[in-house]
Ligand SMILES: Nc1ncnc2c1ncn2[C@@H]1O[C@H](COP(=O)(O)OP(=O)(O)O)[C@@H](O)[C@H]1O
């Protein structure tokens with residue numbers, strides 16, 4: 537797959553508010569957030585448990601619709617899209633990586649990576665998936681199922697899957713949270729290659745190692761986002777309870 541020319545505007549949140557109904561009282565998970573991620577930029581998102589980090593990723597990734605404000609992806613306001621339009625935009629422009637990998641257990645690595653491409657006619661999809669698996673160092677694991685892969689290998693399959701439709705941005709929620717330090721570092725190396733190819737990356741993390749790799753760190757507290765570069769050293773106080 538050749539590097540796609542990126543002329544589209546960066547994915548962004550503008551005055552974005554997300555409220556949930558928390559059993560009678562309203563929980564404001566995002567309070568007037570402004571955020572964007574440039575092509576090739578790696579942004580780490582830190583903050584205490586329950587502060588709105590996952591809500592921010594899910595909103596930027598078109599999984600969640602904000603209560604007010606806008607979400608722009610590929611220059612289009614996703615809040616005015618119909619559900620099918622939003623689903624299509626998500627498949628086309630956004631890749632997700634999760635702490636728990638979320639691979640399909642009875643599919644091979646190659647089938648997992650190809651899965652996001654099956655919704656449209658895409659004759660090159662399998663070859664792209666093979667190339668991506670080779671690139672993340674799994675050239676000899678195409679036909680292995682997830683239970684035959686280590687944690688780090690599973691997360692590398694998930695990264696390949698996130699890239700298979702050529703997204704503008706990859707959104708990663710605690711991507712190294714289930715990995716030991718060395719394996720986490722290998723996965724971060726894969727993310728560095730993602731951004732080298734012009735894809736934006738937003739990673740929620742408690743892991744100081746991740747924040748060290750990032751170009752920029754933002755912090756969310758009670759749904760409010762602030763730039764937080766240089767504060768990565770204090771992350772260890774914020775680890776979620778098991
Ligand atoms: N689907 C939901 N329904 C109700 N409340 C939610 C839902 N998702 C998240 N919340 C609440 O929104 C706030 C932010 O949650 P979240 O974004 O998951 O935080 P974080 O990822 O930083 O731990 C929390 O108070 C959480 O309880």
Ligand SMILES: [Mg+2]
Nearest residue numbers: 586589590591
């Ligand atoms: Mg979360």
